[in-house]
Amino acid sequence: MILITGGAGFIGSNFVLEWVGQSDEPIVNIDKLTYAGNLQNLSLLERNTQHIFVCADICNSDEMSKIFAHHQPRAVIHMAAESHVDRSIHGPEDFIQTNITGTFRLLETARHYWRSLPEELRLAFRFLHVSTDEVFGTLSADESAFTEKHCFRPNSPYSASKAASDCLVRAYHHTYGLPTLTTHCSNNYGAYQFPEKLIPLMITNALSGKPLPVYGDGQQIRDWLYVNDHCSAIRCVLEKGRPGETYNIGGRNEKLNLEIVHTICDILQREHPVNYDYRNLITYVADRPGHDRRYAVDSHKIHHELGWEPAETFATGIGKTVQWYLQNQEWCRNVQSGEYRKWVETNYIGRI
Template identity: 75%
Template sequence: MSTILITGGAGFIGTNFILDWVKNTDENIVNLDKLTYAGNLHNLVSLTNNPQHIFVQGDICDSERISTLLERYQPRAIIHMAAESHVDRSIHGPEYFIQTNITGTFRLLEAARHYWGDLSVSRKENFRFLHVSTDEVFGTLTKDAPAFTENHCFQPNSPYSASKASSDCLVRAYHHTYGLPVLTTHCSNNYGAYQFPEKLIPLMIVNALAGKPLPVYGDGQQIRDWLYVNDHCQAIRVVLEKGQPGETYNIGGWNEKSNLEIIHTICDVLQQFQQKDYRALITHVADRPGHDRRYAINAHKIERELGWRPLETFETGIRKTIQWYLENHDWVAEVQSGDYRKWVEINYTGRSQ
């Protein structure tokens, strides 16, 4: 039976990708996830008795475990999503990001290189290593600057983005040095179901529903491009199927909005459901150190060469997202564990208004 291997499949994007994959294909998917704070196997409870989804708890830094999985399941592709991904956490504890995003990617590449090298000629030609990265590796843009293209220079400004830029460089090097057939994607800010509430959109939703302050960094005018997670998952499938080895593809939602605009929209949509003035909860707090001012993705290449374009507008995507959080109180309560509360205290307590 044909199989692919995904790393980080119990996280936000990985969960949505696996659910979409099982729904739309008959191919098996092996899910390697360490199950750190943001990895939640309950996200995939609907697949508990589905033999198509094979879960393995493990660390991408464990070379022996990875090699064993590759040998056992003989995947035709690896989709590498496992990563530490929260900028604020990288500021407080950068070493975790270096270990997972750089060392982990290196060890995964090494195992993939040896596995790929032993494949038959036909299987070798069809194998792919797809590395999922971020637009944050490109740094920050001024308000009127052109959006990031695939040829934009790396200028990372946080420990998180620096670690991802490093992993991107390793992936590129393994293609040019060893011939490993790699693909790299750079996505903009994702949002949707199952997102851990440390990120902006789910944090604002769950805080608003709990009547807690909605913390806005600085003036709230930091601009991001927003991509609905299901659109991102479809794009990854397209890149895996049609992408050319050695190429990179930007994946964006064509939705540039400021953080404050996002928060206002969330408040207004929630008010339609709950009839409360959620905007009154908005509280400006001290900005994040080194906060990038603007990210913007130029996604013309993937549309031109592979025929992909997002289906959701921000207006339709945010409504679906808010509806999901309103209908999944138990999931929200479960992920807001002691570790989560401790993190909120570390990151937000003491920030001057």
């Protein structure tokens, strides 16, 4: 049995669905069900006994200890995190609590559980921490992509909190011997992504005829990773990764933000034509504070050591993503609650 935290979120729910589809091994899914955690993402598993859902907070050490003792996982995949840069600017405390304190308490629980295991099980145990390329800071247009050896230079409360959690994971390996693994991924996209992030925000706004807010000049560059490719990389690292190591996971798809928006508009114009040009909805808004100009990760290590590479190009991945949102507009309406509308007003009103 394996245990995942944050398994009702975007990346987590995709991982759980793929795990159940490709393995007979049970998976325990711990999620606090904040605004971005959604059990509707896992409705296909409603009667599947292989998926065991537990609504719990990773900051609650007593609850975590009981869950570990009861389910006896052979591995932990730690995805639970506050992950939106803009939200971290408006309210950083939640990011400190979940990303730093939550990771610390989960590590402590895992450490005590791991030490109690028989030697054979202790040697096989793994704690895989899912992190982000944003811990490395920003790159200029002509700089080489981030490798695993780059220093951390976080520029937002979100990325600082993730860098701190990464350091805790490293320390627990080097101090206590806990067999940890850390991954740094580039920007994910795909099904079930909460529409505060760029790609689902553009799709859902366009379908509603609302403005498509583009920060600054739209020339920020990101490397885009299809979520199912990310899930396959995590499974690969869990199976083959060396304890104490970190692995970058990239999609090999560096794109300008404005290019992403244009691509979405053009796909929608073809697949869901309306009586207006989607590109005319593009609205430039004031840039966010401390906005990193470029992210890019060098994923040669995971390819050469573990044999992983992405299966999707950006063209195939974005096509599948737009189609999913077109076919699941009820899901979009359900997640765009009063909490979501309040957030949009907080973040975008006044920028235009």
